[in-house]
Amino acid sequence: KFLRQGSMMSHATTSREMGPALRDNLALNLMAFMAYHALPFTVADSPRLKKYVQMLLPGYTPPGDFTMREKFLPKLFNSTVSGVQDVWDACSLEYPFRTLAGDGVKTAGGDVFNMTEASGNLVVFVRLKRTPNTTLDGEWYANTIEAEMKHRANAAKVEIHMIFCAIALDNVSVNLRAFRILQQRHPWIIAVGCRAHLFDLVIEDVFKRIDEFQAILDEVRAAVRFIKDHSRVNKLWTTILNGGRTVVLFPETRFAYGDLMLERFFNNRSALYDLINHDDWADTTRSTNRNLTSNFEDTVNNPALFTKIKGLREITSVLSAIIHFVESPSFSASWTLPLFLSLGRLLEDWIRRDRNFSSEAKTELKNTYLRRWNGSGNFVGVFNPSLVVASVLDPNIHCLGFFSKLPLGLPTIQYDSIMRSELGRFCSTLFFSDPDESYNAATHEFKALLLAGLSRTKWAKLLESYKARIMPFIQEATGVANALSLKPLDLIGLMKKHFSLYQAKMDWMLMGRDEEHGVGALAVIAMRYLCIQAQTADVERANKANKVIHTKARFSLKETTTHVLLYCYHNLRLLEKYEENGARAFSSATFVSANHEEESDDDDGDDDNSVVSVMDETATETTEEADDAEVSTDTNEEEA
Numbered sequence: 001k002f003l004r005q006g007s008m009m010s011h012a013t014t015s016r017e018m019g020p021a022l023r024d025n026l027a028l029n030l031m032a033f034m035a036y037h038a039l040p041f042t043v044a045d046s047p048r049l050k051k052y053v054q055m056l057l058p059g060y061t062p063p064g065d066f067t068m069r070e071k072f073l074p075k076l077f078n079s080t081v082s083g084v085q086d087v088w089d090a091c092s093l094e095y096p097f098r099t100l101a102g103d104g105v106k107t108a109g110g111d112v113f114n115m116t117e118a119s120g121n122l123v124v125f126v127r128l129k130r131t132p133n134t135t136l137d138g139e140w141y142a143n144t145i146e147a148e149m150k151h152r153a154n155a156a157k158v159e160i161h162m163i164f165c166a167i168a169l170d171n172v173s174v175n176l177r178a179f180r181i182l183q184q185r186h187p188w189i190i191a192v193g194c195r196a197h198l199f200d201l202v203i204e205d206v207f208k209r210i211d212e213f214q215a216i217l218d219e220v221r222a223a224v225r226f227i228k229d230h231s232r233v234n235k236l237w238t239t240i241l242n243g244g245r246t247v248v249l250f251p252e253t254r255f256a257y258g259d260l261m262l263e264r265f266f267n268n269r270s271a272l273y274d275l276i277n278h279d280d281w282a283d284t285t286r287s288t289n290r291n292l293t294s295n296f297e298d299t300v301n302n303p304a305l306f307t308k309i310k311g312l313r314e315i316t317s318v319l320s321a322i323i324h325f326v327e328s329p330s331f332s333a334s335w336t337l338p339l340f341l342s343l344g345r346l347l348e349d350w351i352r353r354d355r356n357f358s359s360e361a362k363t364e365l366k367n368t369y370l371r372r373w374n375g376s377g378n379f380v381g382v383f384n385p386s387l388v389v390a391s392v393l394d395p396n397i398h399c400l401g402f403f404s405k406l407p408l409g410l411p412t413i414q415y416d417s418i419m420r421s422e423l424g425r426f427c428s429t430l431f432f433s434d435p436d437e438s439y440n441a442a443t444h445e446f447k448a449l450l451l452a453g454l455s456r457t458k459w460a461k462l463l464e465s466y467k468a469r470i471m472p473f474i475q476e477a478t479g480v481a482n483a484l485s486l487k488p489l490d491l492i493g494l495m496k497k498h499f500s501l502y503q504a505k506m507d508w509m510l511m512g513r514d515e516e517h518g519v520g521a522l523a524v525i526a527m528r529y530l531c532i533q534a535q536t537a538d539v540e541r542a543n544k545a546n547k548v549i550h551t552k553a554r555f556s557l558k559e560t561t562t563h564v565l566l567y568c569y570h571n572l573r574l575l576e577k578y579e580e581n582g583a584r585a586f587s588s589a590t591f592v593s594a595n596h597e598e599e600s601d602d603d604d605g606d607d608d609n610s611v612v613s614v615m616d617e618t619a620t621e622t623t624e625e626a627d628d629a630e631v632s633t634d635t636n637e638e639e640a
Helices: 020-036 041-045 047-056 065-090 138-156 173-185 195-208 211-229 231-241 255-267 269-276 290-300 303-327 333-353 359-374 385-393 415-427 435-450 458-478 488-498 501-513 520-529 537-549 559-586
Strands: 098-107 110-119 122-130 164-169 190-193
Touching: 020 041, 020 065, 020 559, 041 047, 041 065, 065 122, 065 559, 098 138, 098 537, 110 138, 110 537, 110 559, 122 138, 122 537, 122 559, 138 164, 138 173, 164 173, 164 520, 173 190, 190 195, 190 385, 195 211, 195 255, 195 303, 195 333, 195 359, 211 231, 211 255, 211 290, 211 303, 211 359, 231 269, 255 269, 255 303, 269 290, 303 333, 303 488, 333 359, 333 385, 333 488, 385 415, 385 435, 385 520, 415 435, 415 520, 435 520, 458 488, 458 501, 501 520, 537 559
Parallel strands: 098 164, 164 190
Antiparallel strands: 098 110, 110 122
C-alpha cells in the first residue's frame, strides 16, 4: 500500500525515517518480485540491485540472501495462502466443489508430484511432493492425494466431501490403480482420467495406426526436415518466403502439432514450388545428397499428396482444435462425451464423402474411433459412466438431445446400470441419515430426467427454457435446426459463449429447495458433477513452472523451499487477476438474472421460473504455440 502512495516517498527519506514496518514492507515487495519472476535469492545480494535501490531510497539497503529466504519468503507464502482463501470464499457460490488434479515431472532436483485444485476457471496450485527413489505404485499416489485432501479439509474445518468432488490424473496404469484405491476408501469420489490426453491419443491413432495417414505424415516430415537440415536450402527458402510463415517440424510426441506441420506445408505449396524452380536451386543443392534432393522435388511436385493433405486435415485440424479447447480450465467434464459424439458424426460424414483414401483406411479409422470410445484392448477409453451422468445432469447438454442418436454404430448407453453404480455409491456415503430412502428418491428423480421430454415436470420445463435460449444461437451461427447436425468446431463455439454452468448450478440449487416439485436428493449430486474438471493440463502448466524455478543452477533447493516458491509463483498471478477484476475474473458468466421466483400456483401448472443467462462473448480461448504443447503424450498406453 505504501508503494502505491508515491507522494509519500521522497529522495530525502532515509532508512531511519522509514521505520521497521515500512522497511519490512519494502523487503516483502522485493521478495514478491523475485518469486513472481523465479529469480534466485542471490539477486538480493546483487550490488547493482543495491545501487538501484540507493538511487530511489538513499540510505536504505534491502535485506540479503539469507534474510530474504528465512524471513520474508515465509511471510510472502502466508500472505499468498490467505489471499487464495479469500478468492475461494468470493467464488464459493459459483464453484462450491473442487477437483484435485496431480501429475509428475522430472526436475533438476529429482522427480516430483505436483497437485492443483480447480473448479471452472479458478485453478490454484496446492502442493509439491518429491517422489521417493523407488518404483511407485498406486498406493503411494492414493496416499499422497488423500493426505492433501485431508489437509485442505482440516484447514477449512470441514469433511473432505464438503470441498472436493473429483480427482483427475493421467491415464497410465499406476494412476488407474490409485483411482480404484481412493474410490474404495471414499466411494463418493469421481475419478476421471485426463480427457485432453485422450483426445490427443485419438489424433495419435490417426497418424500412427492407419498406414495411409502415417505415410502422408512421414513424407511431409521428410520434406520439412530436408529444408531444416540444409542451411543453404533453408537460406534460399527464407528468401522466397519473404517474412511469411515457414514450415514447422513437430515434436515426435506432440501429434496435435502434426496437423500444424501439415497445415504449414499445404499453405506454402506455391512457395515450395518456387523453391525447386528457382534459378539458384541447382547451385544451392549441388553438395546435398542427390537422393534426398530428388525425394524432396518429387514430394513438392506431387499434387495428389496435397489433395490428400487437404482431405486428412478435415479430421486432424478439428482434433487439434478440440485438444486445445479441452486443455482450457473453462472446459467442463459434462461436455466431453457430446464433443466426442460430434467428432464421430464428422467422421461418419467424412467417410461417406471422401474419395482420396482406400476403404481399408476408412474402416480402420472407424474401428479406431469405436475402440477409443469403449477402451477395448490396449486402448484407454473416452467413455466414463461419471461423464454420462454429468452430461445428463447438465441442462445445457440434456436439452439438445446429444445422446438420442449415436454415430458409427456405437452401442446404446445402458442408463440403468450407470444409474445404479453412480447414484448408489453417493447415497451410501453422503446421505448418512437414510441412505436407502435417498437412493430410491435419487434413482426415481434420475429416471424422471431421462423421460423429461414426455412429462410436465419442473425439470422438463427447465429444459425447454434452456433450449429456447440456446437454439436461436445455433440456428443463427450455423444454420442448422438440429443440435445433432452441429460440427465439432461449431459446438466448441457454442460451449464457449452460450453454455452457462453457473446458471445450471443455480437452477439445480433452486430445484433442490423446492419441496413440492423439487429433486432434493439428486440436486446434491448434480452440483458435484457440474464441478468436475476432467483434465490435468493445469498441473502440467505447474510442471513447466516447476522447471523454471528448480533449474540446474538451483538443484540444491529443498523440497519445502521449492514448494513455497512454486506456490507463490503460480498463485501470485491468480491474486493479480483477482485484485484487478474481483471474482468476475474467474466467472463463467457475465450476467445472471435475479428473477428467481417461486413456481406459480396457476391451475395449468405452467412454470414461470425460467432464468436466462447471457454468456461472456469474449470468453478466453487457450492458444498454445507448437513448442509449448501442454498435453503430455509420453504415457505408456500399452501398460494402461
